[in-house]
Amino acid sequence: MEAHLYEQIYHYIIQEIKDGRLNEGDRVSSEKDLAEQFGVSRITSKKALEKLADTGIIKRIQGKGSFVTDQLTGRQEPKHYAAEIKVAHASEEERRLIGFIIPNFSDEFGLKLLRAIERQTAAYQYELIVKRTSGDREEEKRAIQLFVSLGVKGLLMTPIHGEHYNPDLLRLVLDQFPIVLVDRYLKGIPVCSIYTDNQKAATDLTLHLINQGHKKIAFLSPPEENTTTLEERLLGYTLAFTQEGMDLNEDYILKNFKSTLPAADHTAREHDEENLKRFLAQHPYVKAFVVSEFLVATLLAQVIYALGYPLDEYEIVCFDAMDDHLGRTIFTHIQQDEQQMGEVAVDMLISQIDGTDVPEQRIVAHRMIKRTH
Structure with missing residues (x-):
């Protein structure tokens, strides 16, 4: 079996010393140079x-x-050297660790996913360590480096929203380190991913509103820049209009909501509220909304209520909604199968760790749940 990449560097430096190209006191090449x-x-x-x-x-x-x-010294490998390496490798083999890095998780999405991953990891007799990055790129970078230094055998990851991919993640992909992306995929990057067909789901939601007679339908979302989940939801919304032969008004597309992002503060919420108030005032005849996230849908409903507009005149559909305190479904929404997503993600990762080929992408079926009030 081919040695791990770090072992190749390890043995290279050992050979440099044994062959006399590096001597006692010589400086070894830096991490960057190696x-x-x-x-x-x-x-x-x-x-x-x-x-x-x-x-x-x-x-x-x-x-x-x-x-x-x-x-x-003397170009001779120390007697205890091989034994130490074996002990070190044995210790790593015993630490059957899998890492899971996620921006955030909540009751509406992420908590069921985490539980499924925990159960499936335990079923394979691996230990799971979890790091929440709160949407911070540097925190994501530190989490990757920490997990690799701890000797994880593989990594499950939901990359943060952003314009650019994390270079540390890309390096792991290039090093063929076992990775499965959850609820995301990287366009043009060959890495195993599992996710919902967000384009189809958003099309389903939009067609639901069109079938109810709505023609003026808005789309609300955080910035979709380089986040495949949000990009696909916007595309699904636009395709529904094309499919029905309807004109799409781009003034009805708002993609600058930031209060629901993990690192957002109170000023972001104030900005989003003003944004919604302005839109509702400028477009009073828009009564239907496709919303990419549950918390944005909730904020929209709160602003409508605060302005004194009758909520029952509006139809809001979204992804990953929660029931209210009486157990009623308040928004028609797409329910992602978090349990299957988590279980299959672990299956795919273990297959990689074991050296088995796995499909690059897996799509998990979704359901539309209609509101009950």
Whole structure:
């Protein structure tokens, strides 16, 4: 079996010392230089240097670099070297860890997913560690690096909203590290993903409103930039109009809601409320809304009520809604199958860890749940 990428770097430096190209006191190439030389991530090169330091082959000095010790004096590998490597590898094999990185989770979406992942991970006799990034790119980067340093065998991940993909995630993909993206996919990037057919789901919601006789239908969403889930929902909304031969008014598309994003503060909510008030005043005849997220739908209903408009004149449909305190379904909505999504995501990841080919993308069926009041 081909050695792990960090092991290739590890053995390369050992050979450099044994062959006399590196001697006691010489400075070893940096994490950055090794990553570029071997075409791997800095996480991988760092792990190789840490392994060398753990076995006493090099000494790492903060701010200065890594230096060869006298462990391989005379070009002879120390007697305890192989034993230490075996112990280290055995220790890693015993730590059957899987990581799950997610921006946020809540009752309307994410909590059932997390529970399903926990159960399925345990069924495979793996331990699950979870990190919530709150939509912060640097926190996502730190989470990836932490999990890899802890020796996770694979990674489940819901990338944050954003214009650019996280470079640390892309490096892991290039290193063929076992990864499954959950509720997302990366356009043009060959990485295993599992998600709802958000385009079809949004089309279903929009057609539901059209079939009720609505012709003026707005679409509300956080910025969809490079977030496939939101991009597909907007596309599904527009395709419904094309399918029915209806004109689409782009003035009815609002994509700047930020109060529901994990890192949002109170000013974002105030901005969104003013945005909705302005839209409702400018477009009084728009009575139907396709909303990409439940919390945006809730905010819309609150603003309509606060303005004194009769709520029963409006029809709001969304994704991943919750029932009210009486158990009534307040919005017609798309219900994603979080349980299946979580279970299959773990199945796909374990298959990768075991070296089995898995499909690059899996789509989970959805259901439309109609309101009950």
